[in-house]
Amino acid sequence: MNHDMRATLSGKRVLVVDDEWLIALDVQDIIEGLGCSVMGPVASASAALELISTDPPDCAVLDVHILNGTSEPIAAALQKRGCPFVVVTAYQRSHLTGALCDAPMLIKPIDERELERTLAGLVR
């Protein structure tokens, strides 16, 4: 692992949003392995928005289609606070709407090294 990246990511707080709990668990373990701490994982926009308003993260990993809708409102709230995020989806970019559009995007299944590079780029 690249030492600069590790130093950048160490101690950062990452919000994880995914309604497929097995995948959320996987993402959580990957991110904790990078020396970050995970907020959540949460499966719905309402749970994520509550976390963001009380305790904003350093960055976030957002699945697009989640419980009761999409991550669009979460992306909008993060954008307003200047908090960077990466979108993880099984869809193409053309399916992304609103605040999700311009964010870095990873296609499922997640590649650990790609996730690491992207997160390091977000919080640098």
Place this chain on the structure above:
Amino acid sequence: MTASEPQKAHEQLRRQREVLADFGLFAFRCDDMDGLLHRATELVSEALGVPLVKVLEHRPERGEMLVRSGVNWQEGVVGRETFGDHEKSPGGYALKADGPVVSPDLDLEDRFETPDVLRRHGVMSMVNVVIAGEDAAFGVLEVDARERRDFGDDEVAFLRTYANLLAAAIERLRTHDELRRSVREQGLLARELGHRVRNVLGLVRALASRTSAEGRTAEEFRAAFIERLHALSVAEGLVFASTDERVDPEVLAREVLAPYRQDGPARLVIDGVSVRLSARQARMFGLALHELATNAMKHGALGVPDGSVRLDWHIEDAEETQRRLSMTWQEANGPEITPPERKGFGTRLLEDVVAHELNGEAELDYARRGLTYRLRFQLEGDQT
């Protein structure tokens, strides 16, 4: 008969032949149903010199015939006016007669009644021919004259040919629409399948990376991973095989647990009601059963000769909207067990993942007499 009459008749026949040819070509090229029907009524009106022509579409599910298209009708008739499809209406009578119906004088007509809308337009005589369809007739082509008129054989023959040409064109348009729709659906399905494959790959990745390699040989790791993958693929296979993406937990349990029941079903009794699990619920249910069974084999009741397991589930308080499934895995006559020192993936899956995914509660009880796992979750959607 005056000298000009045969000439007039000849002229009319020539005109009808031209109209048939023109309409045939138009119908072949047209890809819009309303345009097709409108042109059809226009040309008939022109060819017979009768102003009022209409196409009635039969709607058997409503028991009515709709004025789908027409020329020279007052506003509010085309697209709105309907007649009953019973024998007492001119259109309904034509459908049942299954051949041309000529009515030279509506005042003397006693086979059916003249609808008010026709009287309002001063219709005195009419001829109706059926527009055929592949399964049932599409409807009726009606020609309504404002004078008493005996439509001759040539005119009736012309209308029959015309109606058959129209029927073929309608059928062609319907087939086109169906093909277009089906191509669109195929495209959607292919994309949806792409998402699903990616999601399943995500799950496979999670299973692979969460299956611990610590303290295991490569062979042991492979076996553990492949067994989990098997449970997932059994559930996924059942989802794909069902027409509505629903899975019966009993079928799922029998397939996932088959390797543990080779000594006979008494060793691992499965007793549950038939319900319908969603794709997500089925995946989690299958994975949970696999973790329980493999755990029982290594540390619990399935690892000793006298041990046994009972798996049952039932529906709690069968209220229509909030039906919950309560499942119990109960081990008996096994070795003395103790809770594991650290929470491995299996335990996390049973306690957290499954409960979260199913929006329910899970309870893992390491009682000395045998492990008990209880799972309660809400059933989704229609259960009938």
